[in-house]
Amino acid sequence: MSRFWKIALVVVVALVLLGVGLRLLHKPGGPQPGQARAQGKEGEQPPVPVTVVPVARQNVPVYLTALGTVQALNTVAVSPQVSGRLLSLEFTEGQPVKKGQVLAQIDPRSFQATYDQAVARLHQDQAQLATARANYSRSQELAPKGYIAKQDLESLRNTVTQLEATVAADQAAIRDAEVQLGYTKVISPIDGLAGIRGVDPGNVVTTASTIVTLTQLHPINIMFNLPEQNLDMVRQASRGGGELSVAALDRGDAHVIADGGVLKVIDNQIDASTGTFRLKSEFPNAGNALWPGQFVNVRLKVRTVDGGLVIPAQAVQRGPDGDYVYLVQADNTVKMQPVQVAQEVGDSAVMVATGLKEGERVVTEGQFRLKPGSKVNPLKPGEVPPAPTATEMAKARQGGHRRAH
Structure with missing residues (x-):
């Protein structure tokens, strides 16, 4: 194909494409410029x-928040005050106990024998004292008549005094034996919750043995720390009269698990290593929502912003x-x-x-x-x-x- 025909073919193709484009542009129903603007106005986004x-x-x-640790009001490790064989335990693990309740019984027989011996010795010495007093009384009646030497009278009086001291010592020994005998019953010193027992019946316990640990849960304390820059704010709020309220939240800081708490103590020094000071709050804990050793988020209310x-x-x-x-x-x-x-x-x-x-x-x-x-x-x-x-x-x-x- 010659060069002329190639050029002619290209021109024909271009004219055909141009005609098709013009036909499409002027096709009936196609969007006109005014229509396009109207459509854009109608197509605006609604509110x-x-x-x-x-x-x-x-x-x-206004609150101050911190991480706190629940602490029992009182924690008592109950140990026997005398040594002996443990006969029985009178509490249930994990259950409440009352102050004065018997927790354990130690074999009392040897202590009972000691007490009985002390009582017998007292009776013996009391009898001797009665005899000495009678002799001294008769001698006092005979002394004016010259039948009793003055030296013998003084000896009788000293014997009475000596036996009176012996009787007093016997009475003290009885009280001591009675105390030791009473220690064979291990008594709860507080109202609290019994933990897991430390010994089993039948074992020989000593004063170093721990029978059980009691924790007092009503009320209960929460200990927490705040930065030292909050110290003035807390102290000023506490001076305003009334107790500052405290609430305990779960670890997710989403739900209040205990409220009704009050701030009890602001520690008297700042920890130089952490730059914080300690505070103690107290909660009634009626529903046992707080447990010793538990970590909670503490929210301390220090003031209220008006408006x-x-x-x-x-x-x-x-x-x-x-x-x-x-x-x-x-x-x-x-x-x-x-x-x-x-x-x-x-x-x-x-x-x-x-x-x-x-x-x-x-x-x-x-x-x-x-x-x-x-x-x-x-x-x-x-x-x-x-x-x-x-x-x-x-x-x-x-x-x-x-x-x-």
């Missing part, structure tokens, strides 16, 4: 339905420049409003220090569809947008068909 809540003003309690600005916690978003909320303006458009969160209020709200005013509306649900300047349909919490009308549905379908074209 985004969002839940909004006004900024409220309320009294907000704080409060919004739901889910309204606060985290951005690269800090916290912000979507603020609904008068024309129902939104803007990103930077805020500074002062503290949490309960489990679902926060107090805002700066950035908002009372009565302003913030978006709490639907933020993921928003950007600055978006038009919104503000709804109250729990309210749902109305169902679309037939006209709106038709427009939506028409717009869908046009976009498909």
